[in-house]
Structures are given as structure tokens and as C-alpha cells.
Amino acid sequence: MAYFDQMGCKKRKRGERVFKFKTFGEQGHPVEFKGSFRQNVKSLLAFGNLGNSLCGGLASWSFQLEVHRNPPEHILLFVVEEPIEVSLNRHCKHCLHVGWGNHMICNKKYHFLVSSKETVATCFGYYEGNCNESYSGTAGKFNLVEFQGHVMHGVFHSNGFGHLLCINGVEMGSDLAGYQIMEFWDRLCTGLQARKVSLTDNSRKRSMDLRLLYGVAYSEPWFGRWGYKFGRGSFGVTQQMYRKAIQAIQNIPLCLLAQQFGNSSHDIPSMFSRYQTLSGHFLITLRDLLRFMLELKACLPSENGSIDTYHSGVLVDTTCRWSPKRVEMATRVIVEALKKAEFRWVSRQEVRDAARAYIGDTGLLDFVLKSLGNHVVGNYLVHRCLNPVTKVLEYCLEDISNGFFPSQEGSVTNDSELRTRYKITRAQLLKDMFCLYSHFLQEQKSMMNTGIFATTSLASRVILNSKYLIKEYCGKLPSLIQVGLGENSDVYCTIRVSHDGEVDEGRRKVIVPHECFMLRNNTTFNELMLEAEKSFKEIYFGLRNFSIKSIANLNAEGTDLVFKVVKVGGELVFEGSAGENGLNDEDVLEGFRRDSVVDCPCGAKYDDGERMVSCDVCEVWQHTWCVGIPDAAEIPSIYVCGRCEKDILEFPSLP
Template identity: 50%
Template structure:
């Protein structure tokens, strides 16, 4: 994120208008958006500040945004136009992965970028709008273009036909002053205001090496992006919506007492974490879904940091390298635990614990080291709790007995209200506990029936990562009959081109029709004028239709001289038959995917042309399948000659020659 303080403001040339971050692209801010996307984006750029032309000839504009009038922090939004005429690659691999390979290639892509502090530097020092940058204008050299940089706080792309992709979003962990929620609100306002059609996202978000689509799925039954209306389109390796829903329901309904019985014999820390949050909860947490939902709910109520030491899961600080031997550390730990036992499980100050332990351990440095390492740590059948007394501000300790904890009717341990009220946790402690649960339950393989079921459900959820949001309901305004000064119609094109053999071949039958464009006409327009307006609209939108010629309107019997208004009502949907007159144009090459002739014959049942996973082709039938299903685990294992299972079986059954 570009942070602008009072000093850096002086370096930037004055005169640029500043817009509100939380209202940007709302209706009327900076303008009313009443047309289709290709018109709205032009209106928006009229209010932008023109920046330098990037490598590759891409034009760039910027907006200065502020969080509020009293904040000294400003943000820079860059909008970059990528023309297909000069682009390194006309194909959009995001379209291919999401299953939009049948879409026509558009004339432009518009990249919306909120840079991080690091990526903003590349743009800032090379901009002519900044002073004191002599000798820095070549910073962009060596970078193909600004949009290919990694680490932007937000990067989305919208094609000129209104379809688009959210490529990345990075919140506080990447140095932003804004959480991911605010960044998503910002992106959603842009798509809504500009009237995008449909936007996709590859949900690969992680936090502390945890896949958030798994965490949010178990907690809330859906991914995080679903809060903004995104829904699962398809998964990799043949994962369907039904498979995903069954996997979510299976993990959510997993009884915790069953997990406790499964894990308690091998890891007391799992039992301690279960007990810790049952203690904090005011109701019974009986399933895995209840537990993760509670963890997510309290995360936002906890402070980012306080004086309480972080929860230490797994290896403790006492196990790290230090000047005391493990034997002496273990002895000191037992002495401290025994001193806390004599306190009868009440909260005692650090000084009291230290004084009691000094009767047996004379090394005060060792005692201080162990006391510092024992906060919220399991020793045998006990948890050593540590917190700061809110009144005296003194560090206190308490011992909690896991083995004698009373269990409720669901078999889940419950602790006393007194202990509950004194147990204080930070967000960092919560994240550590969640990370421990994540690794132990979802990622560590164990040869048991329960773990096999968990692993299968986890794999299905992780493979369900392609989401879309449909903005079509917001794309076109309601058509007003009788009050419109111009007649608006919805029009699309069915291409009727011949193949290389000269036989008729309707590309419109093989590929889905392009989305309908809004065409606006005066009240007395003829069908000839309508045809010319539709040609112009599609030529301006799509890269491969520059020589488009329309012949007729399907299912409408009309002459070119007939008035449109006399035969059609406002808002009618029309399909025009057309063809590409330029014979040098490869009709199949005007689409995002060129793999229609290839077959995806994967054992997992995947039907999509390409979902972003690595593919290998059979050297006999040329059917493609995903490496993981081959199985091929890494690049080194790829064979020089690969046969699919069907061809391999056919060769085995083929009679040998005499």
C-alpha cells in the first residue's frame, strides 16, 4: 500500500483530486455508471491521473484515495490497460483455469492494482510526477511490466467484456494498514459500480501456512470469499459441488469426544486445547465445526497483543539451546509444578512461586528461565496457566488438572468458572492453537480409519478452490418502457465460418455464444442501423472480430429498411448470424482456449479443459490427464513416453506377432 505522509506529499505535484477509499466507485463517486462495463471504465478513467507508459506500451492511470478526511495516510490505485495488439500473450490462463476457454479474446484487459510498499516503489521512482528521481527512471528495466510483480495488496483484472478475475489480495500480514475484509469491500465496489459481468477467484489464501478455505469451510460451511457472494464453480481433479458439500458436512459434524479418544493417548496438547476453549465458551462445543466456529468468532474480540506470554505448542522454549542441561530444566519444572500444587490450584504471584521453588533450586537464573517458558504449557497431567492480574498488574500462575476435569454429557471436559475467568488469551495464542490443531488433525498422516476419512474430506475441500461471483443482476439497469429516449436491446453473435475443407462449420454451435451486449438506438432506427451498431459494439469488444460481418437476425423476419421499434420491444434479446471476412484469421485462435480437439481423459473424472493443474498427454491417443492422477509427483518423474491406462491395457491384450 502506498503510504503518503506530510513529507512525501510535498514531493508529489499538486492538483490531483483525492477520493474516499470507502466510497470509491459507489454510484455518483466519481460519476454515475449507467452503461455496460466497456463504457463505464472509460468514464472512470476520465477522472484519473495519467501516469507513465509502462514496458510493453501499456497505459497507466492512478487515483489517490484516503481512508478519511482526518487521516494522513493515502492509497494509490493504479489502473493499467493491456492491449491484446501489443500483449506478450493474448491468452488469459485465468480464463482457462476457471473453465472460460470458450470466451472470445477481448481487445483490452484492465488491471486494478493496489501496490504494497515494496511494489509501489517500482512505480513511484519511475513516475514523472515525482521530483528528485533523476537516474531512477530505468528502475522498470528488467521487469516485463508492473502488473507481473508479486506482492501487490490487491490485484484484479477485468476484460473489456466485463468478465474478470481477482488475482491476489493481501491484508495486514503484507504490511497493509487495512485488513483483507476492507480490501475485498473495495474490490467488490469496483466490480459492482463498473457493472462487471462475472468475476472469478482462485481461493489459495493462506495464513501461517494454513489454507483458509479449509479453516473457514469447517467453521462456517463455506469459504471466506462467500461473504461477498462468491460461490464454488468447480474443483480440481473432478471435485464437484456435491462432493464439496458432503466433505464440509462430514468434518463439521465430527464429534469432539471421538477426536479426544483418538488423540488423547498420543498428545495431551490436543486435549488441552479442546479444554481451553470449552472453558472460554458459554455453551458446549460438541463438534469440530463448533470448535472452529468459536475460534473464528473470538479471534476478532481478542487484542493483537498484551502482556500474556504466547501459548507455546509443541516444543517449548526450555527445549531450545541454553546454558542449562535438559535434566536440570526438567528438575526445575517439576519443582515449580509441585509448588503450584501446594497452592491448591489458586492463582499465585510469580514471586510466591519463585520463593517456594528456591527452597529446592538455588540457581535463580534457572528458575527465571523456566518460569518464563511455562506459560500455558502442559506438564504431565497439568496445564500451567499464566496471566497478568488486571488489578495489581502482577504476573500470576495457576495449575489446571486435566486428568480430573469434569466431563459434560457429550464427553467434553469442562472447567471451573473461576479458572475460566482468569484465562486470558491473545490473538497470537489463538493462532498458535489453531495452527497446532490444523497440523495435527488435517495434515499429519495416521494409519487409522478416522484419520483416513478426515484426510479424504480435507483433500476434497482443498481441491475446491475456483469460485465465481455473478454480477449479471447488476449489469443492466431495468428497461423503462415509454420513458426511454433511446431503444435498448440485448444482442449477441453466432459465428458461421467454414473450415479448411470448405464445408460449413458453425463455430457458434461448438462454442457458447458471446455474452449479450447492450445496444442503444434512437427510436426511429432501422434494422440496417441496428446491424451496424451491433457490428461496431462487438468489434470494439473482441480482438478476433475486427472483420466481423453480420448477415441476419435469427428468428426475426424483417427487412433492413424496417423500423426496429415497430417489431421489437425494449430489452428484447437478439442473436445475429455473422462471419469473419478476413480469411487469414484463424477462427479457433480467437478464443481463450485452443484445446478443443484434445480430450481430457483423467481417471479422477475431471471434465474441464484445464483447471491449472499440470497435465501429461498420452503418446498414442493424445488424451490428457493430470500428473497427480498418472501418478507423477514431480518433474523428474515424467517419462519420455507416457501411455494412459486404456492404451496400456490395449497393448497388453494385443496379440503378439508370429
């Protein structure tokens, strides 16, 4: 990422500030975020370098962020302000798809862009090539926002709702890992006090969908570690369907899968055994195995590093006073003592006494006995439980080599050939993970789509159709604003639009989130109404002619003091008019689509962003996939839905 130093140093202003990438967006870095979303954005932009040549005439600010000092690595963060008047499309398709179509159109959008090397090179190359031309000659020819392949692209509406449009990590050529980009984005959203943020989870790792991998392993998508959860499903998928689909795949027993492939050419049982041998716990279900594989991947030392898959059954912490070799030796001795008991339950004291003939360190024996319960050692599962009668801890071995685990001769695994056979590298782990994904998670072909695989394929389809995720940052009320402190106090206001003195019932569906107003304690209602009217006009395009007439949820005079009537932090609803002609849906709703009706056989009643076709008779939209049009096929020029086709066939024949 030293590309900024190479490409942009001569464009830098003398004394331009450099901010740390790892802390940018936190409180005090670079500003204290104390106000509403709009106020916080204005405060942040005051620290940026203003320009308008790289974004088609739109105002933009840039921030230089230091990723590493030694060696020096920097990236550029651009913030582009897009007024709704110059937008190619006033309506936001992302709001529509995620379920925010009933939000009012905002006056401004703010694009937050971390550009790739190629984009930065194109940026400065174009700028230098046109630096001698007048601004009017270059305006509109170049727009950074329209470029594809940014490292990160997020957009906020001026009311604090936003969308993360893309992140591109190492696999897409970035020098930043995906988790680093997400941490940066999450800090920005938290600091700016965004309300809610959506994203479309299309993340993939080596052709594997991460929302399917992580959904089965952790019951949440990869983005779940930052608080993003199920927001809306495609093809009529609900949150309950999503949860049941995950549980259906998670609980599939590995022994059942091993039996299915036991007589085939696939080496599935051996793969199961490889990871069972390494694991310190008994892997029973598909979820257990997949989670262990993902955790193991994070522990591998390097791209070419490897680890032996023999595991002693005891995880030795780095602070442990005994070396892993001594712990392993004590474990072997204890397992051998239990084997001599011929798989019967033995008290802890009996095991300890038998092991003391070989291990003199009683502290080591106590440590291993405490850590070994319900762990796998070689071909054996060590059970530990409290005898309900004697109240004494007892141990017992269970031979697990006869299930889907291949039989291995000898006692506790100490065979160098076996260790070599089960040596695993990152490449092997990713290969096994893809094998697991392609055979058990991915939608199967018709020849495999029977029995348990039919259920798995259906559940996988439901999970893949749950890609719209949402995180609530501040919700309705900003969380960091203090109320009732000093001479200023807060109150929260929203509006209700009326026409000719009557509330328009159609407007009740329009969502206008509460805005926070910090007022002096001697503020009157007349002063508050003027301030609220001004703020809502600044935020929403459809309210540019809005005027407040009254308070809908309170009976008060305009000269009354606000905090004599309303509690600090209370909520007010102002009622007003949007002008002589009232509100037009096309100017009001983000998700407005004129004469558009969705009624698909899958149950969808809204546009979820999937490919659709409209019936030429009833003009109702349906998913192409649901009506049997393959994704690879073109949409027919003339299409009649099943209902209309049935009605046509029932018409009486002409004489």
C-alpha cells in the first residue's frame, strides 16, 4: 500500500495530517463524536482535505491513513457527498431489497471509499492528464464513486441508515485482510453513530460461500462477529426458516455421512478420522467437524506450515509448568492403565495409583486427570463422571475405532508412520474443507438429491437465500448522547404529515426516525418547532416544503417551556403539511415502484433483488427461478404466468 506514497505525494498539501488506520473512527480519532449522525459527519469532514476533481464535480474529502510505520504503508479514505438532485436514481435499491423501502428519500448520501491500487493509479493518472483543463471541461467525465473494485465502499443516507456495498480483501488483491476492513468499517459506523447498516453477504473463500460455512459452524454468518444478523431473506425465506435450516444441517451425525460414502471412491471416512485424531473432543456432528476445521485453519503457522494430527487429548497452555512432552507421556500412562481395566469404570484413585508406578510427579498426574475427561486420545474416548452412589470420580475408556474411524493397531498412537500419514498442511486442510462443502453443504445434483441429501440441499438453499444482513448501531435514539446534563437537555422528535388538515392514511406507512435535539432548559415549543422544521427539511427530500402546524401527542402552547411539560429525553410528534400538493410517493419513498406488484409462488411479496419476470397479462412480477426459467436462460420476450395461463385455458372456445 505504499502506492499512495508513490502516486500521491506530490498532491499532498504541506502539513497534511496522517491518521492511524487502526484507531480511525474511535472517540478522539480524529474527533469526539458527541452529536447526531449528521453532526458527527460534519465534524469528521472538517479534518479531511477538500476536493472536487475526482468525483464528477461532487464535493469530496480525503484522509491519509497509516497502516504501518515500518515499512511505511498508507491508504486513502475518500468521503464523497452526493446530493439527491444530481443522483442518477433518487431511489435506493439497497433500501428496497433489505426492507427499508418505506423510508423517506434523504437529501444527501455520503460515500466512504477505500480505493484499491488500480483505482488510485487511475485517479491520479486522470487528474494529472486533465490538470491543465478548466474544471467545467472535466466535470462529469470521471466519478470515483462509479468505479468498481474498491477495497471498501459504504454509503450512508443523511438520516443515519447505511449500506456496506463491498469489501475486497487479500484474495481480491488488497493488502488489507477482510477482517481488518470490517473492523475499520465497524469503527466508522460506531463513531459516526449510524442507526442501522445493511450488507449483502456474497463473501466467498475459494468458491465456498462463507454464509453457508460459518452458518453451519457457528450458527451465524462470518459478519456475525461484528453483530450483523439476519435481516431479510430472498424467495420468501423468513428468519424462522433460516434458523431451522441451519439446525437441520448442523445436527447431521458424522457416522451417518461416513456410512453413505463408506463403499464409494471418496476418502470421506479417512478425512473424518484425520480430524478426529487431532481434536481433543469427540466430533459427533457435521457442525463439530466444520467448526474444528475452521479453528484449526486459524492455528496453522503459515501457508506452507503443517502440524501432526496426533493429539494427546490435553491442550497444554503456554503457561503450563510441564512441557507438552511430559504431559503426553503422562497421558499415555493413564490410558494404558485404563486399558488394563478392560473398559470397566475405575475410580480416580485407582488410576492415579497405577500410573504412579511410571510417573513420580503426582502434580503432573493430577493435572492430566483433571484435564483428560471426555477427550479423545488416539482410538479411545476417555469418559469421566461422578459416581452417583459413592460420589467418587470414575474413568472409563471407549474404543471408537470401529465406527467411521479406521482401525489402528497398537495402543495409544505413537506410530511415526501414522504421524507422517496424518501430517496436515494448510493446503490439505482447505482441500478437505472444500470436499466437505461440495459433498454435504453445496446443493447436490439430482442423482444425490435423495434421503438425507434432499434435506441438506433444501436447507442449504434456504441459508444461501438469507444474504441480507443488518446491524443496529444506535437504533431509534443515539446511545452516546447524555441527557439532562448541565444547561442543555435532549428531546427526540419525529413528524406526521397531514393534507388539508387530515392525516393522510397512506403516509402512516412512511418511516421518519426520531431526531435528537439538544436544547437549552429555557427553550419554548415555538423555538423547538422552528428548529425541528429546519432539520427535517435538511434531511428529507420530500419535506423540502414541510411546515409544522401542531404537536400531535401533546397539548401545549407555543410559548410554553419545553422541559416544563416534557421530561428530559422525552419524545414528541409534530404534525405538519408538505405543501399545497401534499406528498407524492415518487418523491417520498426509497422503495417506490410505480404499478409494481410482486406475488411469487415462493411467497415473496416484495422485490428482493433476485431476477424477476413480469406477466404480460396481469403484470405481476415473479422470480424466474420459481417459474422454471433457468438462471442461464434469457427471459422470454412474452411471458404468461401460471394463473393467467389457466384462466385463458378455461375461456369458452369461440364458435
